[in-house]
Amino acid sequence: MLFRRIVRWLALGALCALISCESSTAPQDPNIPPPDAVEVEFAQVQSLPGIIVLKGDPLRLVVRDSETWDMLSQGADPPVDFQSEFLIIAAMGGRGTTGFGIVVEQVYRAEPGLLFVKVLETSPGPGCGVQPVVTGPWNAVVLPKSAGAVWTFLERKQVVNCN
Numbered sequence: 001m002l003f004r005r006i007v008r009w010l011a012l013g014a015l016c017a018l019i020s021c022e023s024s025t026a027p028q029d030p031n032i033p034p035p036d037a038v039e040v041e042f043a044q045v046q047s048l049p050g051i052i053v054l055k056g057d058p059l060r061l062v063v064r065d066s067e068t069w070d071m072l073s074q075g076a077d078p079p080v081d082f083q084s085e086f087l088i089i090a091a092m093g094g095r096g097t098t099g100f101g102i103v104v105e106q107v108y109r110a111e112p113g114l115l116f117v118k119v120l121e122t123s124p125g126p127g128c129g130v131q132p133v134v135t136g137p138w139n140a141v142v143l144p145k146s147a148g149a150v151w152t153f154l155e156r157k158q159v160v161n162c163n
Contacts, residue, residue, distance in 0.1 A: 033116040037108035045140035049076035055136030058093040060153045090119045091138040098131045099124030104141045115148040121157045128162035
Protein backbone atom coordinates (compact mmCIF):
# COMPACT_ATOMS: atom_id res chain seq x y z
CA MET A 1 0.00 0.00 0.00
CA LEU A 2 2.74 2.47 0.99
CA PHE A 3 4.77 1.43 -2.05
CA ARG A 4 1.83 2.26 -4.40
CA ARG A 5 1.41 5.72 -2.82
CA ILE A 6 5.08 6.47 -3.30
CA VAL A 7 4.95 5.32 -6.93
CA ARG A 8 1.84 7.49 -7.55
CA TRP A 9 3.50 10.55 -6.01
CA LEU A 10 6.65 9.99 -8.04
CA ALA A 11 4.62 9.56 -11.24
CA LEU A 12 2.58 12.70 -10.47
CA GLY A 13 5.79 14.65 -9.78
CA ALA A 14 7.34 13.48 -13.05
CA LEU A 15 4.18 14.43 -14.96
CA CYS A 16 4.12 17.90 -13.38
CA ALA A 17 7.80 18.41 -14.21
CA LEU A 18 7.21 17.32 -17.80
CA ILE A 19 4.26 19.67 -18.24
CA SER A 20 6.08 22.65 -16.70
CA CYS A 21 9.19 22.00 -18.81
CA GLU A 22 7.18 22.01 -22.00
CA SER A 23 5.33 25.19 -21.20
CA SER A 24 8.11 27.17 -19.54
CA THR A 25 10.00 29.94 -21.29
CA ALA A 26 13.71 30.58 -21.13
CA PRO A 27 14.75 32.39 -17.96
CA GLN A 28 15.06 36.14 -18.33
CA ASP A 29 18.46 37.81 -18.06
CA PRO A 30 18.56 39.29 -14.52
CA ASN A 31 20.06 42.52 -15.90
CA ILE A 32 17.16 43.21 -18.24
CA PRO A 33 13.84 44.51 -16.93
CA PRO A 34 10.64 42.73 -18.01
CA PRO A 35 9.41 43.48 -21.55
CA ASP A 36 6.41 45.45 -20.25
CA ALA A 37 8.61 47.84 -18.20
CA VAL A 38 8.50 51.57 -18.94
CA GLU A 39 11.45 53.88 -18.40
CA VAL A 40 11.01 56.41 -15.56
CA GLU A 41 12.61 59.85 -15.69
CA PHE A 42 14.83 60.83 -12.78
CA ALA A 43 17.14 63.67 -11.73
CA GLN A 44 20.77 63.34 -10.64
CA VAL A 45 21.75 64.58 -7.17
CA GLN A 46 24.92 66.66 -7.09
CA SER A 47 25.72 66.37 -3.38
CA LEU A 48 24.64 64.39 -0.34
CA PRO A 49 25.28 66.70 2.62
CA GLY A 50 26.31 64.99 5.83
CA ILE A 51 26.55 61.47 4.40
CA ILE A 52 29.67 59.74 5.71
CA VAL A 53 28.91 56.07 4.97
CA LEU A 54 29.88 56.21 1.30
CA LYS A 55 33.50 55.12 1.86
CA GLY A 56 32.46 52.06 3.88
CA ASP A 57 30.85 48.97 2.41
CA PRO A 58 29.07 48.93 -0.96
CA LEU A 59 25.55 50.30 -0.62
CA ARG A 60 22.28 50.25 -2.52
CA LEU A 61 19.70 52.26 -0.64
CA VAL A 62 16.26 53.74 -1.18
CA VAL A 63 15.46 56.67 1.14
CA ARG A 64 11.72 57.37 1.21
CA ASP A 65 11.36 59.54 4.32
CA SER A 66 13.08 62.23 6.38
CA GLU A 67 13.55 59.91 9.38
CA THR A 68 15.76 57.58 7.33
CA TRP A 69 17.57 60.58 5.84
CA ASP A 70 18.26 61.98 9.34
CA MET A 71 19.84 58.67 10.44
CA LEU A 72 22.13 58.70 7.39
CA SER A 73 23.02 62.37 7.21
CA GLN A 74 23.44 63.43 10.83
CA GLY A 75 20.60 65.94 10.46
CA ALA A 76 21.70 67.71 7.25
CA ASP A 77 18.98 69.14 5.01
CA PRO A 78 17.79 66.55 2.47
CA PRO A 79 18.30 67.15 -1.26
CA VAL A 80 14.68 66.11 -1.95
CA ASP A 81 11.13 66.85 -0.80
CA PHE A 82 10.12 63.54 0.81
CA GLN A 83 6.42 64.44 0.51
CA SER A 84 6.56 63.91 -3.26
CA GLU A 85 9.99 62.39 -4.02
CA PHE A 86 12.42 59.73 -2.85
CA LEU A 87 16.13 59.14 -3.21
CA ILE A 88 18.07 56.16 -4.56
CA ILE A 89 21.73 55.96 -3.51
CA ALA A 90 24.27 53.59 -5.07
CA ALA A 91 27.76 53.56 -3.56
CA MET A 92 30.73 51.31 -4.34
CA GLY A 93 32.27 51.58 -0.90
CA GLY A 94 35.86 52.47 -0.22
CA ARG A 95 38.42 51.97 -2.99
CA GLY A 96 42.20 52.27 -2.67
CA THR A 97 42.78 54.24 -5.88
CA THR A 98 41.14 56.64 -8.25
CA GLY A 99 39.52 55.38 -11.46
CA PHE A 100 36.40 53.74 -10.04
CA GLY A 101 32.89 54.94 -10.78
CA ILE A 102 29.23 54.11 -10.30
CA VAL A 103 26.10 55.42 -11.98
CA VAL A 104 22.38 54.76 -11.94
CA GLU A 105 21.90 54.25 -15.69
CA GLN A 106 18.15 53.78 -15.95
CA VAL A 107 15.06 53.20 -13.87
CA TYR A 108 12.12 51.18 -15.20
CA ARG A 109 8.62 50.64 -13.84
CA ALA A 110 6.79 47.38 -14.42
CA GLU A 111 3.53 46.33 -12.81
CA PRO A 112 2.17 49.02 -10.52
CA GLY A 113 4.81 49.98 -8.00
CA LEU A 114 7.66 47.70 -9.12
CA LEU A 115 10.90 49.48 -10.05
CA PHE A 116 14.05 48.15 -11.68
CA VAL A 117 17.14 50.28 -11.04
CA LYS A 118 20.05 49.63 -13.44
CA VAL A 119 23.41 50.36 -11.81
CA LEU A 120 26.77 50.34 -13.61
CA GLU A 121 30.03 50.00 -11.68
CA THR A 122 33.26 50.79 -13.54
CA SER A 123 36.81 49.94 -12.48
CA PRO A 124 40.18 50.79 -14.01
CA GLY A 125 41.75 48.19 -16.24
CA PRO A 126 45.42 47.55 -17.03
CA GLY A 127 47.24 50.63 -18.22
CA CYS A 128 44.91 53.11 -16.51
CA GLY A 129 46.72 55.86 -14.65
CA VAL A 130 45.38 55.80 -11.11
CA GLN A 131 46.42 57.59 -7.94
CA PRO A 132 46.76 55.91 -4.53
CA VAL A 133 43.90 57.79 -2.87
CA VAL A 134 41.01 56.34 -0.89
CA THR A 135 37.81 57.10 -2.79
CA GLY A 136 34.15 56.29 -2.27
CA PRO A 137 32.34 56.56 -5.61
CA TRP A 138 28.60 57.14 -5.36
CA ASN A 139 25.62 58.21 -7.43
CA ALA A 140 22.20 59.32 -6.27
CA VAL A 141 18.99 60.04 -8.16
CA VAL A 142 15.62 61.52 -7.25
CA LEU A 143 12.35 59.97 -8.39
CA PRO A 144 8.72 60.94 -7.84
CA LYS A 145 7.01 58.86 -5.14
CA SER A 146 4.41 57.89 -7.73
CA ALA A 147 7.14 55.94 -9.58
CA GLY A 148 6.87 52.94 -7.28
CA ALA A 149 7.42 51.43 -3.87
CA VAL A 150 9.14 48.08 -4.53
CA TRP A 151 12.52 47.95 -6.25
CA THR A 152 15.13 45.59 -7.60
CA PHE A 153 18.69 46.62 -8.42
CA LEU A 154 20.07 45.30 -11.71
CA GLU A 155 23.86 45.30 -11.45
CA ARG A 156 26.42 45.56 -14.20
CA LYS A 157 30.23 45.80 -13.88
CA GLN A 158 32.63 47.06 -16.51
CA VAL A 159 36.41 47.30 -16.61
CA VAL A 160 37.59 50.42 -18.43
CA ASN A 161 40.19 49.74 -21.13
CA CYS A 162 42.84 52.47 -20.99
CA ASN A 163 45.20 51.12 -23.65
